[in-house]
Amino acid sequence: MIELYTWTTPNGEKPAIMLEECGLDYDLRLVDISTGQQKESGFLAINPNGRIPAIVDREAGEGHRVFESGAILVHLAEKTGRFLAASGPARSEAFAWTFFQAGGTGPMIGQIHYFKNAEERSDFAIRRFERESERLLGVLDARLSEADYLAGDYSIADMMNWSWARSGLRDLDAASRFPALAAWVERVGSRPAVKAALARLQDAKLAAAERASNA
Numbered sequence: 001m002i003e004l005y006t007w008t009t010p011n012g013e014k015p016a017i018m019l020e021e022c023g024l025d026y027d028l029r030l031v032d033i034s035t036g037q038q039k040e041s042g043f044l045a046i047n048p049n050g051r052i053p054a055i056v057d058r059e060a061g062e063g064h065r066v067f068e069s070g071a072i073l074v075h076l077a078e079k080t081g082r083f084l085a086a087s088g089p090a091r092s093e094a095f096a097w098t099f100f101q102a103g104g105t106g107p108m109i110g111q112i113h114y115f116k117n118a119e120e121r122s123d124f125a126i127r128r129f130e131r132e133s134e135r136l137l138g139v140l141d142a143r144l145s146e147a148d149y150l151a152g153d154y155s156i157a158d159m160m161n162w163s164w165a166r167s168g169l170r171d172l173d174a175a176s177r178f179p180a181l182a183a184w185v186e187r188v189g190s191r192p193a194v195k196a197a198l199a200r201l202q203d204a205k206l207a208a209a210e211r212a213s214n215a
Helices: 010-022 070-078 087-118 124-146 155-173 177-189 192-214
Strands: 002-006 028-031 054-057 065-067
Touching: 002 010, 002 070, 002 192, 010 070, 010 087, 010 155, 010 192, 028 192, 054 070, 065 070, 070 087, 070 155, 087 124, 124 155, 155 177, 177 192
Parallel strands: 002 028
Antiparallel strands: 002 054, 054 065
16 A cells, blocks of 8 residues: 655645556545644654655555655656656656756746745745746747647656646636647646546545544
8 A cells, every 4th residue: 555645735736646647546644734744753754854745655665655746756657667668768858847847847836826925025036936937837838839748648747747837827827828838737637537636635635624623
């Protein structure tokens, strides 16, 4: 059994999507980052950085932990032999777009969210991160104007980028400016496994909230 520790954020959605795509059984364990559960000792033993998501793959050995969303997707791809080419240009391309997200759209769009909700609003910071996010969305749009998926075939690169691209298009009201990216967001979002992952996360969150209200 694989234990998935996550929350309903763009980063948190990625491994749930991959697990559903691979058809792997997993035990979903929500970590409520709004209450600081990610900083509790039990979770820090799994991810010392105190960030979701993380997994424990007990099939790979007792206490086999993997944290950071990109590392989780690579681990699951290599475990199943799916959604990552074994070698050659397609593998390199998938890694390139995976790390593009980790160092690009995630941090930049995340900063927009942070500064828009900060106690002291900084319009300069918001605009700075909006401009960089728009640039990065443009890079994705250019790639997807020439290919259906980021690494050619559907892969971990698409699962890595999808949630943040969807968030960025929505937050920046940018779908009309990046039509190829918007079409790809719709195409990936229509996959049964993606729908199943998002539904399972939301159902678990609602169930947790109901339990808390009845406590």
